[in-house]
Amino acid sequence: MRVELENVGKTYDGDSWAVRDLKLDIQSGAIFGLIGPNGAGKSTTLRMMATVMTPTEGQVRLDGQDSNSDPLAARRRIGFLGDGNPLYKDMTPADYLRLFGQCFRMGKAELEAAIDETLTTFDLTAKRDTVCGDLSKGMRQRVLIARCLLHKPKLLILDEPADGLDPRGRSELRRTLDRVRDSGVTIVISSHILRELDDLCDQVAIIQGGRLVVSGNVDSIIDSHEVSRFVYELRTIEGHERALELLAGHRVLVEHTGESEGQKLIRMQVQGDEALMASILAELISAGVKVVTCSRLRSRLEDVYDRISADKVN
Amino acid sequence: MNALLSKLPAFALPFVTRSLRGGRGRRYVIFSLILAFVTSVVGMWLTLGSGSLEQGLRTDLGVEEYEYEVERRSFTVLTHDPFEHQQAKSEVATLRANGDHPDGTYGQAYDLFEQGRAMLRQAALSPSPDPAHNQLHLQAAALIGDTSYNQYGGWDDSFAWHDAAEVRVLEAVLANDGIPQVGAYSSPLGVSDGLKLVGLFAGLLLAGFATVFAPLLVAVQQAQERHENTLMPLTGTALSPRELAVGLAAGPSFVIGIFAAPQLAIFLICALFVGEIFVAGALLAALAATGALFIFGAQLLGQLMGDKRTPGIIGIALMCLTCVAWLAGVGLLGSNEDEIAGFAAVLPHLGLSALLGEVFFDIPASFSRVFVGAFVWTCGAVILGWLTLNALARRVEGNGGVLLDRWSALIGALTCIALVNVAIPDLNHSEAFVRQYIGLAMLALPLALLLMARVPTGDGHPRMRAVPVPALLLEFGGWGVLHFVTVAVVFGSSISSLHPVALGWLMWCTAVLALIAIRIVAVPSKVAANLWAGFCAMSLTVGFAQAVFWAEASQPRDLGEVFAMTELSPVLGLVQVALTIWIPVSLVRHLRKSLRAIS
Numbered sequence: 041m042r043v044e045l046e047n048v049g050k051t052y053d054g055d056s057w058a059v060r061d062l063k064l065d066i067q068s069g070a071i072f073g074l075i076g077p078n079g080a081g082k083s084t085t086l087r088m089m090a091t092v093m094t095p096t097e098g099q100v101r102l103d104g105q106d107s108n109s110d111p112l113a114a115r116r117r118i119g120f121l122g123d124g125n126p127l128y129k130d131m132t133p134a135d136y137l138r139l140f141g142q143c144f145r146m147g148k149a150e151l152e153a154a155i156d157e158t159l160t161t162f163d164l165t166a167k168r169d170t171v172c173g174d175l176s177k178g179m180r181q182r183v184l185i186a187r188c189l190l191h192k193p194k195l196l197i198l199d200e201p202a203d204g205l206d207p208r209g210r211s212e213l214r215r216t217l218d219r220v221r222d223s224g225v226t227i228v229i230s231s232h233i234l235r236e237l238d239d240l241c242d243q244v245a246i247i248q249g250g251r252l253v254v255s256g257n258v259d260s261i262i263d264s265h266e267v268s269r270f271v272y273e274l275r276t277i278e279g280h281e282r283a284l285e286l287l288a289g290h291r292v293l294v295e296h297t298g299e300s301e302g303q304k305l306i307r308m309q310v311q312g313d314e315a316l317m318a319s320i321l322a323e324l325i326s327a328g329v330k331v332v333t334c335s336r337l338r339s340r341l342e343d344v345y346d347r348i349s350a351d352k353v354n
Numbered sequence: 355m356n357a358l359l360s361k362l363p364a365f366a367l368p369f370v371t372r373s374l375r376g377g378r379g380r381r382y383v384i385f386s387l388i389l390a391f392v393t394s395v396v397g398m399w400l401t402l403g404s405g406s407l408e409q410g411l412r413t414d415l416g417v418e419e420y421e422y423e424v425e426r427r428s429f430t431v432l433t434h435d436p437f438e439h440q441q442a443k444s445e446v447a448t449l450r451a452n453g454d455h456p457d458g459t460y461g462q463a464y465d466l467f468e469q470g471r472a473m474l475r476q477a478a479l480s481p482s483p484d485p486a487h488n489q490l491h492l493q494a495a496a497l498i499g500d501t502s503y504n505q506y507g508g509w510d511d512s513f514a515w516h517d518a519a520e521v522r523v524l525e526a527v528l529a530n531d532g533i534p535q536v537g538a539y540s541s542p543l544g545v546s547d548g549l550k551l552v553g554l555f556a557g558l559l560l561a562g563f564a565t566v567f568a569p570l571l572v573a574v575q576q577a578q579e580r581h582e583n584t585l586m587p588l589t590g591t592a593l594s595p596r597e598l599a600v601g602l603a604a605g606p607s608f609v610i611g612i613f614a615a616p617q618l619a620i621f622l623i624c625a626l627f628v629g630e631i632f633v634a635g636a637l638l639a640a641l642a643a644t645g646a647l648f649i650f651g652a653q654l655l656g657q658l659m660g661d662k663r664t665p666g667i668i669g670i671a672l673m674c675l676t677c678v679a680w681l682a683g684v685g686l687l688g689s690n691e692d693e694i695a696g697f698a699a700v701l702p703h704l705g706l707s708a709l710l711g712e713v714f715f716d717i718p719a720s721f722s723r724v725f726v727g728a729f730v731w732t733c734g735a736v737i738l739g740w741l742t743l744n745a746l747a748r749r750v751e752g753n754g755g756v757l758l759d760r761w762s763a764l765i766g767a768l769t770c771i772a773l774v775n776v777a778i779p780d781l782n783h784s785e786a787f788v789r790q791y792i793g794l795a796m797l798a799l800p801l802a803l804l805l806m807a808r809v810p811t812g813d814g815h816p817r818m819r820a821v822p823v824p825a826l827l828l829e830f831g832g833w834g835v836l837h838f839v840t841v842a843v844v845f846g847s848s849i850s851s852l853h854p855v856a857l858g859w860l861m862w863c864t865a866v867l868a869l870i871a872i873r874i875v876a877v878p879s880k881v882a883a884n885l886w887a888g889f890c891a892m893s894l895t896v897g898f899a900q901a902v903f904w905a906e907a908s909q910p911r912d913l914g915e916v917f918a919m920t921e922l923s924p925v926l927g928l929v930q931v932a933l934t935i936w937i938p939v940s941l942v943r944h945l946r947k948s949l950r951a952i953s
Contacts, residue, residue: 124586143368
């Protein structure tokens with residue numbers, strides 16, 4: 041499903057705007073990341089996309105149709121996991137899915153088949169009759185996402201789905217989303233933890249103060265903001281300790297040290313431009329440090345976000 | 355059960371299925387059948403049982419005469435066990451043998467014998483004005499023998515020959531030659547009376563299910579949804595907010611319905627048996643309307659309070675409220691005062707109790723106005739229930755704003771005005787101002803609730819919200835004026851009730867009440883601010899009393915009495931003047947400080 045937001049705005053009090061002039065075009069089958077600090081308007085935007093909130097101005101179009109012309113029909117094609125991830129703790133996953141399937145007006149036979157299929161897809165068959173309160177957090181998250189996909193939506197909207205999950209749970213979530221993407225569903229996901237989205241999303245948008253800062257493919261956004269990052273990886277075969285001593289005397293932040301393929305490795309952030317790095321390199325060599333390579337690392341989404349959002353956190 | 359579920363509307367199905375999941379439905383059905391069995395058994399046991407407990411309960415319920423009355427009427431000592439029976443027989447034998455009982459000895463038979471002898475003496479000494487009673491008079495004189503001896507003193511010649519019941523008692527005494535009979539006590543009620551009692555119990559349970567248990571369960575469930583934020587995902591489904599609101603109520607209500615169904619069957623069968631199916635239908639209609647209003651009202655309360663109070667607290671508060679309302683309703687019914695019969699228009703429990711009583715027993719004709727009140731309440735409950743559902747749907751939607759639009763609130767206000775005016779009795783000594791002012795006092799709470807529904811709310815911080823306080827004050831004042839005008843047009847008015855000072859105090863009360871209501875909804879509560887608001891609310895009683903004082907003036911009042919406290923002390927008067935100014939000012943200042951804008 042293609043999702044278009046056309047100058048969408050939302051105000052709760054008629055005066056201050058939670059979101060304004062938001063223009064997005066999310067291609068069908070993509071994983072779209074919505075990034076922004078807390079209070080940037082991510083949840084409001086997602087709620088408007090999910091038709092549970094009406095925009096004060098502008099239009100949300102789903103496959104070219106205004107979603108607010110018939111929100112109930114639109115919701116049948118949307119799976120929405122809102123913020124907070126609430127779950128009925130005294131219901132089993134099967135009962136929970138049945139409740140939501142009936143809320144989507146699914147027929148009995150269709151619903152029971154979908155429950156079986158979804159529980160299998162999300163590896164929850166063994167926990168079918170265990171009350172949700174007894175499930176691990178990762179499993180509960182799977183139940184919640186399974187609920188969103190039960191009625192076979194074309195658009196899956198997830199608001200901070202990794203909130204509160206441990207690394208294993210995040211990894212599970214990532215695998216789940218990969219599976220969902222493979223089935224052709226468009227996924228819109230919001231987070232303020234960028235590492236979650238970096239290599240998962242095809243497209244991202246960064247919003248701040250309710251306004252769109254940048255949007256597009258992840259690679260092109262990183263490329264367009266590459267100039268600002270000065271992180272280098274230094275590989276040496278001798279003089280590693282000496283190198284660290286010398287670096288301590290410069291405006292350099294050592295992010296990581298280690299070993300790779302028999303070579304000592306230093307990852308560092310240089311607080312200056314290429315000229316500073318060149319002078320540091322010359323000093324290292326003259327001090328007897330045997331440098332094999334010195335390469336500049338490509339920026340990450342997080343770095344781009346840090347630069348764009350400097351002094352603009354809500 | 356599955357066949358029944360498949361016929362449910364789509365919006366109710368998910369929540370009913372949830373309520374009956376995991377074999378709960380089967381268990382509820384079994385328990386409801388057991389409850390129905392218990393109702394029938396208890397009803398029949400209470401009707402036919404001859405024990406003291408059953409007898410006491412029957413007399414308390416008013417379905418059986420007190421035992422001493424029966425004994426006197428039938429001139430028979432009633433015994434409850436073989437020992438007592440033997441004792442009474444022995445006393446009667448003594449009486450037959452000696453014509454009297456030993457001095458200073460107490461016994462049931464002796465006591466009744468003395469009552470009979472006193473009655474015979476009165477009959478013997480009182481000439482009957484009706485010749486038909488001459489024979490009884492002579493028989494009594496013959497039986498009593500020496501009429502000169504009077505053991506007790508008092509009015510010996512005052513037998514009530516005009517009282518047919520007393521004459522029948524005398525006949526019974528004479529028929530037994532002044533010596534009482536002895537009989538074993540057994541319930542005077544038969545199976546047909548038993549059906550009435552069973553029907554009464556079933557009706558009571560039905561009323562309890564509709565007005566106590568269903569609202570309670572729905573409120574707790576809704577509060578739970580709100581408390582745990584589980585409602586939000588449901589709003590993203592293919593159900594509209596209204597469908598969601600009704601569906602959420604349907605789940606717990608269906609469970610209550612399972613318990614109510616057998617009771618309904620018992621109630622209808624019993625009502626059919628006593629031939630009061632029409633009244634039973636009226637009761638069920640009133641119950642349905644009242645139940646719907648209470649359910650949606652309780653659900654709205656759960657929705658509004660769920661994130662501030664735990665579901666348990668909300669449930670306990672509601673339980674107390676409904677129990678007090680039922681006690682008040684049944685208590686008022688017991689008083690049988692015609693003047694308060696109309697209260698059924700504002701206290702549905704009174705009307706429901708009266709209708710239930712009328713199905714199986716007769717309500718005194720003097721109390722029949724209660725049915726007018728019940729009818730008006732039923733109509734009002736339908737309107738108010740609809741408005742409550744609208745408000746609930748808006749709240750479930752979660753988009754903020756007001757719960758009721760201007761016109762819906764106006765309809766609600768008009769309904770409340772009608773209900774209150776039906777409830778106020780027509781007293782001969784009352785003047786229009788009583789109806790106008792007492793009516794306003796009764797309307798204060800419902801109109802304040804309606805005003806609260808007109809205050810815009812939302813999830814955002816109050817400092818980001820604008821509340822049109824002057825417009826709301828005008829709207830609230832307009833409802834009060836509507837009541838005044840309605841009373842003046844329908845019941846007439848008096849000049850004194852429109853005294854400028856009285857109207858001034860009324861306006862002050864209206865403004866303060868409205869500001870308190872707006873503040874409760876629009877501004878987060880803090881202890882100190884709440885205490886001050888409570889003090890302001892109490893000051894309303896002083897202001898209202900002063901308004902009534904000036905309105906009922908039959909003679910011109912002294913202007914020095916505008917502030918009544920000045921009569922007590924000039925200092926107190928000054929304090930009253932200061933508070934009268936400061937109270938509304940402080941409330942406005944608080945609103946202005948806490949909100950983004952108040953206009």
